[in-house]
Amino acid sequence: MDKLKIERTVEDIALPVTEQLGYELVDVEFVKEEGEWYLRVYIDKENGVNLDDCANVSRILSDRLDEIDPIDYSYYLEVSSPGLDRPIKKEKDFERFSGRDIKIKLFSPLNGKKVYTGKLKGLEGDMVVFEKAGEEMRINKNLASSIRLNEY
Missing domain, CATH: 3.30.300.70 (RimP-like superfamily, N-terminal)
Structure with missing residues (x-):
């Protein structure tokens, strides 16, 4: 298995x-x-x-x-306990932690970066919506190796 x-x-x-x-x-x-x-x-x-x-x-x-x-x-x-850097995986997690800081680690670079941080706005379909420096960004959650709270 x-x-x-x-x-x-x-x-x-x-x-x-x-x-x-x-x-x-x-x-x-x-x-x-x-x-x-x-x-x-x-x-x-x-x-x-x-x-x-x-x-x-x-x-x-x-x-x-x-x-x-x-x-x-x-x-x-x-x-x-999941700790302060709790993983965000389920649809309800994206709703529950909307407005909180997150860190997205990608399997491979996107626009030259493998790590993105920002304020979670939610999930739209497969797209993680977050805000970074006043700009709304979207990354397909299937490209992420992990999505976690980033509050420390």
Whole structure:
């Protein structure tokens, strides 16, 4: 199973768990670092999450993952807050964070640049609309390797 398929499968498993417990599932990553696999699940709620929230979701999600066993290799499960540089992926994220500063990293340069920053205005179709120095700009979200809040 490839990395993207694992992330989607885990998202399908984690979504009902997080929703049932009153959290928002922000993102799922399956990455290899220093020879070890890590399954990272990012959760949030209105007033932020704490260590107990992460431990609670981790315990229940770990049990569900053990039952279904969607990953063939050994890995470490980590449940955490998305942090200040929270990823913006879902349509509702673009609405929720409209007016906030963002950083867009592209897979390859566009007009000689791979990183764009500005104030998020929203999403129109596949186009991320943001403002930079009073000018409205648009970048197709499919060209972005990541779109994150840029507030630090």
